[in-house]
């Protein structure tokens with residue numbers, strides 16, 4: 410059986426009908442992970458730990474106390490701390506770091522919660538800084554659609570795990586696009602929830618006011634199932650929202666207007682003119698526009714909207730995120746966690762050497778920028794100014810949502826580029842984030858769903874952005890689209906390979 414081509418929904422059915430056991434599924438996926446080591450998607454695998462969990466999951470299923478996720482394998486982005494697997498956040502400074510506890514998300518999805526079985530940790534850009542997954546101390550991750558190309562970042566390992574059929578589910582984090590952009594570049598589905606909807610406890614901080622965890626999977630329906638287990642208030646994260654969650658699967662398959670036969674009748678989709686301007690590659694534009702035509706066929710109405718400060722999202726984000734990062738990363742000092750230089754003079758020298766040896770180039774660049782914009786004399790000119798524009802960006806979305814229910818546009822300006830193509834030009838790399846940064850700055854939920862292929866047969870995703878707490882509606886629209894199209898079912902060359910357990 411080709412279990413790796415199945416959705417979580419389908420695997421869940423196979424587990425409950427005893428067609429397959431959690432242990433068989435775990436072994437099946439572990440074998441695929443071993444056979445695709447070249448993709449560099451996984452950074453820590455412990456077959457023993459995975460099989461212990463799978464055995465426990467089987468016991469739960471046998472007892473009749475299983476949830477719809479019990480026994481389903483999951484891969485965790487290496488930014489979530491885990492008790493039984495190393496956690497490095499893609500950094501040399503955390504080489505071989507073992508956490509004494511599991512992150513909230515890991516616990517919620519795992520055996521203490523929904524009963525999923527952890528396959529291991531997946532590669533990422535160092536401290537989630539990047540748009541190509543080339544900034545990892547474990548090396549670049551390869552895109553399973555073309556191994557000479559990047560998978561996007563920073564949750565590149567998560568996206569590749571799904572797209573190559575190495576796991577049916579993965580966790581990701583999104584500070585400025587890191588769930589949506591790799592999802593788009595690898596042809597899978599992912600959602601960044603409203604800021605604060607999912608606990609950040611145990612998620613190594615990059616930019617705390619922007620970081621948000623979310624699910625990545627093949628379909629919108631699978632993401633909804635995963636989000637049900639991930640979302641919710643957590644007293645251990647003071648920015649976690651104390652608002653009841655909803656059943657994110659509840660609206661799937663239902664028409665937008667209850668009395669209509671057309672699935673999207675009554676839905677107003679806002680198309681921001683700034684998302685379709687210069688810089689958007691023709692092939693990506695064509696795929697996104699075709700998806701919009703499909704939405705219209707399903708009854709949706711499209712309205713032009715404007716997000717006038719879109720261009721400023723890049724300078725604003727690249728002031729605020731480094732500012733927060735420079736503070737968050739000061740904890741890595743060679744004393745409490747991870748790497749300490751072998752040789753040093755006094756205490757200050759030990760800090761300097763440990764950090765110089767432990768951090769990669771992009772992380773250092775951001776610590777420098779962040780320290781600079783926060784320093785006396787520059788704070789008002791850069792940090793405070795950026796905060797003010799952040800507020801305007803959030804307000805622009807509220808103005809747009811007066812005219813529409815959701816916003817649609819591209820995720821990234823182009824399909825996945827070649828490995829090494831942009832590494833020497835950070836500014837060029839930052840431009841990749843033009844369409845994804847604003848929802849984070851505003852704290853809004855946003856997702857990516859596969860909508861076709863562009864140049865060189867590489868996948869393209871469409872981005873859907875909603876107002877606060879509209880995750881269920883975004884997933885409803887994406888699910889309706891996935892009922893009418895099969896882009897999400899197209900298999901990458903790696904997912905076409907193999908199949909027998």
Ligand code: GLN
Pocket residue numbers: 537538539540562563582583584585586587588615730842
């Ligand atoms: N590419 C952006 C950055 O480099 C976003 C990364 C993210 O969302 N973690 O910061």
